[in-house]
Amino acid sequence: MNSPNYRLLIFASGSGTNFIALHQSCVKGELPARICALICDRKKAGALDYAREQQIPHHVIPPSDFESESAYIRHLESVVDREAPDLILLAGYLKKIPDRIVDRYAGKIINIHPSLLPKYGGRGWYGMRVHRAVIQNGERISGSTVHYVNKVYDDGPVIARSKVEVLPEDTPETLAEKIKAMEHRLYPEVVGRLLNNQSH
Numbered sequence: 643m644n645s646p647n648y649r650l651l652i653f654a655s656g657s658g659t660n661f662i663a664l665h666q667s668c669v670k671g672e673l674p675a676r677i678c679a680l681i682c683d684r685k686k687a688g689a690l691d692y693a694r695e696q697q698i699p700h701h702v703i704p705p706s707d708f709e710s711e712s713a714y715i716r717h718l719e720s721v722v723d724r725e726a727p728d729l730i731l732l733a734g735y736l737k738k739i740p741d742r743i744v745d746r747y748a749g750k751i752i753n754i755h756p757s758l759l760p761k762y763g764g765r766g767w768y769g770m771r772v773h774r775a776v777i778q779n780g781e782r783i784s785g786s787t788v789h790y791v792n793k794v795y796d797d798g799p800v801i802a803r804s805k806v807e808v809l810p811e812d813t814p815e816t817l818a819e820k821i822k823a824m825e826h827r828l829y830p831e832v833v834g835r836l837l838n839n840q841s842h
């Protein structure tokens with residue numbers, strides 16, 4: 643079968659377990675795609691270690707390394723353009739994607755967020771903060787949302803949501819673990835669906 647080799651550009655800031663799940667889906671041939679590169683805003687991150695180990699091209703682009711915001715944005719944009727991605731996948735990327743890039747790649751930038759948006763989404767809602775609030779508020783259901791990225795944090799059209807039950811004995815840590823395990827299936831699945839639609 644002559645499946646198209648779509649180019650996925652990943653943005654990650656942290657441990658990179660979703661990036662790893664996406665990469666493994668490509669390697670196993672479950673996605674008709676390859677990871678063209680990783681962009682990381684930090685000099686140290688689990689995602690970067692994995693990219694180095696697997697020899698995946700990676701670009702470390704900390705905004706603070708640039709003289710100005712506009713120099714940073716110009717550089718980031720030129721790197722993204724050179725990678726010519728079919729999809730840009732945010733996987734735990736904590737910086738906001740500059741508006742110029744959102745405009746240029748409209749409909750091609752996807753994010754995964756560890757709550758059932760619009761709940762627990764928006765500026766400042768990330769990682770353990772989300773899971774702590776979910777437990778504190780006595781929610782019975784949480785989960786993860788895959789959505790298109792627009793110019794507002796966690797606000798773009800929802801593509802898919804997947805739920806997990808919050809059990810009375812759950813802690814923020816156990817909830818985070820359950821949600822991540824689910825995300826590692828959800829994200830590749832949704833990306834696969836999007837790519838298969840593109841090829842029709």
Ligand code: GRF
Nearest residue numbers: 657658659660734754755756
């Ligand atoms: C994930 O839970 C994702 O929903 C959120 O950030 C987390 C990233 O985790 N946007 P990892 O770096 O992929 O392990």
